[in-house]
Amino acid sequence: MTSNPAPFADETIIKPPRDWVLVGLWISLVVVAAIWIAPFVFIVFTSLKSTAQVTTTSAFAPPADPQFVNYAKAWARGRFDITFVNSAIITAIKVPLGLFLSAMAAYALAKIPMRFGKLILLLILFGTMIPFQVMLAPIFTLVNGLGLIDTYPGVILPYLAFGIPYQVFILHGFFRNIPQELSEAARIDGASHFVTFRRVFLPVSLPVMAALFILDFVATWNEFAMALVLLQDREMWTLPLGLSAFQGQFSRDYGQLNAAIVMTVLPATIVYLIFQRYFVSGLTSGAVKG
Incomplete structure (x- = not known):
């Protein structure tokens, strides 16, 4: 064998x-x-x-x-305490308010039957196609006519006007993909549209809202051109304006200049690190066509 x-x-x-x-x-x-x-x-x-x-x-x-003394010297010489506070106030008001208004508008256009809903959405989306640079002169004329030059509302309102259309576009696509049964169940239980929006749609839209929050925060925090036109008083300058002036005065002091750059971009970096886990999933959720 x-x-x-x-x-x-x-x-x-x-x-x-x-x-x-x-x-x-x-x-x-x-x-x-x-x-x-x-x-x-x-x-x-x-x-x-x-x-x-x-x-x-x-x-x-x-x-x-x-x-490390470069940071303290740059902070004092550039008067970044004033510009930091101005940027923080403008961003803290504009970003949450813009997201909330965009979310409500997107919900209404996606879930509330309207006779001219598609036309309204088309008009809102038209705002995303207009470069704000070509609108600087008309915006200055309008804001100046309202007496809002060198004020927080004079900057926040144009920021909202140019930021909301893009956010409505993203959130509208996201809300369209939420099953209609959710809103219908809430309506059967007697909930109003606002209650349905607040208790049903806002919680499930946190990822896309977080992604839009990051994008809007960075865009608002770093915005330069519109702030340069609308904020002429040095006491009302934002961080980008302060950094530009600092660069013009102390361009040869490389250590302090780069320290000022680090301090300017650090808040936006921190916000991104906090919300980064929602970033990719949020953008993907809002990009799916319903």
Whole structure:
């Protein structure tokens, strides 16, 4: 009786073929990430160097003797305490208010039958197609006629006018995909449209609302052109205006200039890190056609 050969003795281990497409994607990802991260590394390192260190060392060399005093000096010399407060007030009012108004408008257009609903939506979406740069002169004339130059409402109202149409477009697509049975059940239980919107639609729309919050916060915090036209009093300047003036006065003080840049972008970065887990899912939810 012959013995059978050991099982799998003649079998060779076959390795799966290498996916060169995936390898190429990873290489591309690393290259793109390096390109995006390099300027931030340069800015942070430069903000911690003295002027002598900036001119004698490599741009990407870590600071041998970190000059954290650059941040305190830049904050005081640039009067960023005033511009920071102005930006915080404008952003804290505009972003939540714009999201709330956009959500209510999107709900009404998506779930409340209206005779001219599609026409109203088309008119709102038309606002996303107009570059605000061509509207700066008419906006200045209107705001000046209302006596709102160098005021918070004079900036917040135009910001709302240009921010709401895009948000309505995204939220309308999201609300259209929510099953009609949810709103009908709430209506059968006696809930008004506002109660249905607040208790049913707002909770399920948190991901897309968080994504829009990030985009709107960054856009409002960094907005420059409209603020430059509407805010002429230095006491009403926002952070981008203060940073531009600081750059003009202290362009040769590289350490303090880059410290000012870091302080300007830090709040937007913190907001993104807080809401980043909602960002991708939120944008995807609002982009699906109903």
